[in-house]
Amino acid sequence: MEGKSRKLFPGANTANGSFNFFDNIITKNINRIFCLKGGPGVGKSSLMKKIANEFLEKGYDIELHYCPSDPSSLDAVLIKELGVVLLDGTAPHIVDPKDPGAIDEIVNLGDYWNLENLEKNKVEIVECGKDISSSFRRAYKYLKSAEPIYYDIEEKYKDCMDFGQVNLLTEHFIYDLFKNASSTGIYQKERHLFGTAITPVGHVDYADSILSGVSKIYHLSGNIGTGKTTFLKRVCDKAIKKGMEVEVYHYPLIKDKLETIIIKDLDIGITTSKLFEGRNTIDLDKYLDQYKLAKYEEEINFDKKVFNELINYGISNLKKAKAKHDVIEAHYAPNMRFDEIETLRKEIVNRILKYEK
Numbered sequence: 001m002e003g004k005s006r007k008l009f010p011g012a013n014t015a016n017g018s019f020n021f022f023d024n025i026i027t028k029n030i031n032r033i034f035c036l037k038g039g040p041g042v043g044k045s046s047l048m049k050k051i052a053n054e055f056l057e058k059g060y061d062i063e064l065h066y067c068p069s070d071p072s073s074l075d076a077v078l079i080k081e082l083g084v085v086l087l088d089g090t091a092p093h094i095v096d097p098k099d100p101g102a103i104d105e106i107v108n109l110g111d112y113w114n115l116e117n118l119e120k121n122k123v124e125i126v127e128c129g130k131d132i133s134s135s136f137r138r139a140y141k142y143l144k145s146a147e148p149i150y151y152d153i154e155e156k157y158k159d160c161m162d163f164g165q166v167n168l169l170t171e172h173f174i175y176d177l178f179k180n181a182s183s184t185g186i187y188q189k190e191r192h193l194f195g196t197a198i199t200p201v202g203h204v205d206y207a208d209s210i211l212s213g214v215s216k217i218y219h220l221s222g223n224i225g226t227g228k229t230t231f232l233k234r235v236c237d238k239a240i241k242k243g244m245e246v247e248v249y250h251y252p253l254i255k256d257k258l259e260t261i262i263i264k265d266l267d268i269g270i271t272t273s274k275l276f277e278g279r280n281t282i283d284l285d286k287y288l289d290q291y292k293l294a295k296y297e298e299e300i301n302f303d304k305k306v307f308n309e310l311i312n313y314g315i316s317n318l319k320k321a322k323a324k325h326d327v328i329e330a331h332y333a334p335n336m337r338f339d340e341i342e343t344l345r346k347e348i349v350n351r352i353l354k355y356e357k
Contacts, residue, residue: 003060005052007209009194010065010075011092012252013318015147017140018069018092019255021192025065025076030103031083031355034348037090038109040325041332043341045073047109048086050345052077055352068197068252069136070322071204082355086348107344114335121331128324135324139317143198143253146310150224150254153303156296157225162287166227173231173282174238181266184243190236195249195260195273200322202315207260207273210249214262214269219276222284228272231284232258235270239263253311 011020026033036044045067052062052074065076067088076087089106118125196205211217222228232248236258239246245264249271251257260271270282 001059003056003058003062004213005056005062005064005209006212007064007066007206008249009068009197009204009206009252011068012194012250012255013068013139013143013198013314014255015140015144015253018136020075020092021194021250022076022087024192025063025078025087026080026083026085027189027191029083030085032085032352033104034084034086035089035104035106036086036109037106038113039090039328039332041329042109042113042336043333043338044088044090044109047341047345047348048074048077048088051086051349051352052079054349055079055082065193066197066204066206068194068199068204069318070325071197071199071201079352082352084352084355107348109336109341112337112340112344113332114337117335118331125328125331128328131324132321132328135317135321139314139321142310142314142317146307146314147254149303149307149310153223153300153307154225156300156303157223157288157293160289160293160296161226161284162289163227165287166231166284169282169284169287170231170234174235177235177266177268178238178242181242181244183241184265186243188240188243188245190240190246190248192248192250194252195271196252198252198311198315198318200315200319205273205275207249207271208275210247210260211262211269211271211276215267216269216280217276218268218270218280218282219278220270220272220282220284221277222272223288226284226288228284229256229258231282232261232270235263236261239265 010022010025011018036047038044052064056062060079060081063078063080064074065078067073067075074088076085078085195207195210196203220228220231236246236248244266247262247264248258249260251259260269260273262269
């Protein structure tokens with residue numbers, strides 16, 4: 001029987017640049033971390049995809065951690081049952097072994113390239129690298145500019161909210177959710193990741209994938225500033241105090257904001273993703289003073305327009321960076337000894353199989 005896969009993001013393009021939760025890809029029962037090194041186009045993502053597919057066919061559940069700057073490419077693969085991670089250890093998420101040999105090891109795909117041919121194209125490769133850096137800097141400036149607009153929208157909605165009623169709703173929800181749940185007496189650190197990303201192809205939402213195995217899902221609905229993150233944090237904190245296993249998924253633009261939580265012990269998820277609209281809805285907008293909100297309508301509409309434009313300008317620059325990245329890949333790919341990398345893949349697979357019980 002083929003295993004199941006989950007799609008998610010370990011990192012994000014945020015208002016403060018590139019950020020990642022790579023330490024949260026696997027948090028316990030680690031057997032082996034393969035840290036892949038090498039330039040663009042050397043086959044890191046392809047190697048991970050082939051190994052992931054092989055273990056899916058063997059019946060193992062796999063987590064596919066995609067790159068927010070190229071959602072067709074993998075940043076990491078987790079085979080949780082075997083305690084094995086393969087990850088891209090190159091910029092912008094440079095990863096080096098913490099326990100070299102014992103747990104972590106570097107797999108350098110740069111050992112398999114034709115150096116002489118690459119040197120012939122060094123001028124274009126270097127120039128493309130500069131263009132990529134420039135496009136990312138420009139993208140992050142636009143995303144950073146969107147942040148205060150977000151907070152301006154938040155401020156206006158907050159001013160119109162009856163948070164006393166929201167607190168009452170939250171208390172009742174938490175009571176109903178945990179009333180039959182016993183505390184485990186075990187402290188389990190929550191796991192932080194991203195379920196959505198701002199990418200060169202726009203906003204990508206994997207909430208349907210990360211929640212695919214969850215029995216009951218609540219849709220938390222409400223505008224910016226209506227208290228969604230506070231609601232999620234309070235539910236999350238209660239679960240952690242109960243000793244439960246919790247996954248927390250952050251908003252990519254402003255990582256302190258939350259979009260989704262999963263409480264494994266209760267087999268429930270709560271998400272703000274529009275993919276789950278109309279499903280066990282918790283609507284915070286109903287606590288808005290509509291009369292008071294009306295006076296902000298023009299400003300809010302203007303802010304939302306500017307906010308979306310800034311995000312789109314950020315995305316257009318991520319797209320430019322991706323196009324230049326593709327040019328560099330086109331130089332590396334023909335100069336790789338992929339037959340030798342295939343031999344390496346088989347060796348890695350055999351080594352991973354040693355962790356089977």
